Amino acid sequence: MTEPEPSTGEQAPLLDMRGLGVTIEIGGRPAEVVRDLSLTLDDGEVLGIVGESGCGKTVTARSIIGLDRTDSRFRLGGQMLYRGRDLLALDEHAMRAIRGKEIAMIFQDPMTSLNPLHRIGAQIGETLGEHTALSKAAIRARTIDLLRQVGIPHPERRVDDYPHQFSGGMRQRAMIAMALACEPALLIADEPTTALDVTTQLQILDLLARLKDDYRMAVILITHDLGVVAEIADRVMVMYAGQCVEYGTTRDVFHAPKHPYTAGLLAAMPSADRPKVARLSAIKGSPPRLTAGLPSGCAFAPRCDHVFARCSEMPPLAAHDAAPDHRDRCWLPAGDRPWGLDPARGTAGSPA
Numbered sequence: 001m002t003e004p005e006p007s008t009g010e011q012a013p014l015l016d017m018r019g020l021g022v023t024i025e026i027g028g029r030p031a032e033v034v035r036d037l038s039l040t041l042d043d044g045e046v047l048g049i050v051g052e053s054g055c056g057k058t059v060t061a062r063s064i065i066g067l068d069r070t071d072s073r074f075r076l077g078g079q080m081l082y083r084g085r086d087l088l089a090l091d092e093h094a095m096r097a098i099r100g101k102e103i104a105m106i107f108q109d110p111m112t113s114l115n116p117l118h119r120i121g122a123q124i125g126e127t128l129g130e131h132t133a134l135s136k137a138a139i140r141a142r143t144i145d146l147l148r149q150v151g152i153p154h155p156e157r158r159v160d161d162y163p164h165q166f167s168g169g170m171r172q173r174a175m176i177a178m179a180l181a182c183e184p185a186l187l188i189a190d191e192p193t194t195a196l197d198v199t200t201q202l203q204i205l206d207l208l209a210r211l212k213d214d215y216r217m218a219v220i221l222i223t224h225d226l227g228v229v230a231e232i233a234d235r236v237m238v239m240y241a242g243q244c245v246e247y248g249t250t251r252d253v254f255h256a257p258k259h260p261y262t263a264g265l266l267a268a269m270p271s272a273d274r275p276k277v278a279r280l281s282a283i284k285g286s287p288p289r290l291t292a293g294l295p296s297g298c299a300f301a302p303r304c305d306h307v308f309a310r311c312s313e314m315p316p317l318a319a320h321d322a323a324p325d326h327r328d329r330c331w332l333p334a335g336d337r338p339w340g341l342d343p344a345r346g347t348a349g350s351p352a
């Protein structure tokens, strides 16, 4: 990836992650689970991060908000510039002022955020009490309003319920209300719908799409589901084995995928109205175990049908054509990537 310009104060992107690396000590040995990851996110923008299980999506998200910073097994490198300030260089006290207020996170399991022993309203109110100077009465009024905004019926009554009195979908809504309490500039949503039934999934995604507009929030959405990304993301990052293998606008990545891994994910996507890419069977094999140590060359090579000698070296994340923001990590010349063929234009690997 090209070296980004130094960012300062007002002109800086909301988030400018530069060369993030995460190493975890597992079984007494260091495992590099995220490698040289860079991205930028502007106010109000939605970035989808996709990839198979274990590719480093959650570790990346938790690194942004500093959830593992007190775990001595974790080593983080690179920079995480939030409005120009490097979050990785802040102490835990300074980070606590940002977490929940400026950057909030929701998880697949709402009980990660909700305490079963405390009333829903008290938990949302606690976030407001920590980060605002609102009175008790104002906190309660705001809490009820938040529950209404996320679609909880009779919020003035349900505010005093405990989490177990809410259904799974309602708990997810309550967790979203808690995340929104301080109107964060960035919401990180880690598989927020995976554990829900299909109807509830759609309702929660609609809710997130509406709230990101109402609150003008940037969102990083982590998911296995490319269909979800196609619906609400402006940009997509495809991760494989702890690295970014493709990055671009949702339109470019979906209409003209460049990396064979992205093409494989798209081909495996069960959707009638999927963009026309040459059909591939589901990707053979499975991702490498990051804990076993990675080969020095392309990590996808053992699963790729197009391997050639150069793949024993690590490909850089690079743009190859007129779309400088569409980058991928593959050595194949653009003309040798049949999955990128756009039949309407007769071009290979170029954005539609």
Ligand SMILES: Nc1ncnc2c1ncn2[C@@H]1O[C@H](COP(=O)(O)OP(=O)(O)OP(=O)(O)O)[C@@H](O)[C@H]1O
Pocket: 024, 026, 033, 051, 052, 053, 054, 055, 056, 057, 058, 059, 060, 289, 290, 291
């Ligand atoms: N707390 C931890 N302790 C040890 N290893 C961890 C920890 N968290 C993550 N890992 C390892 O880091 C790697 C990346 O995991 P991560 O959870 O980020 O993947 P993911 O892409 O989010 O997967 P999933 O889609 O299943 O959530 C995996 O090999 C995982 O086993």
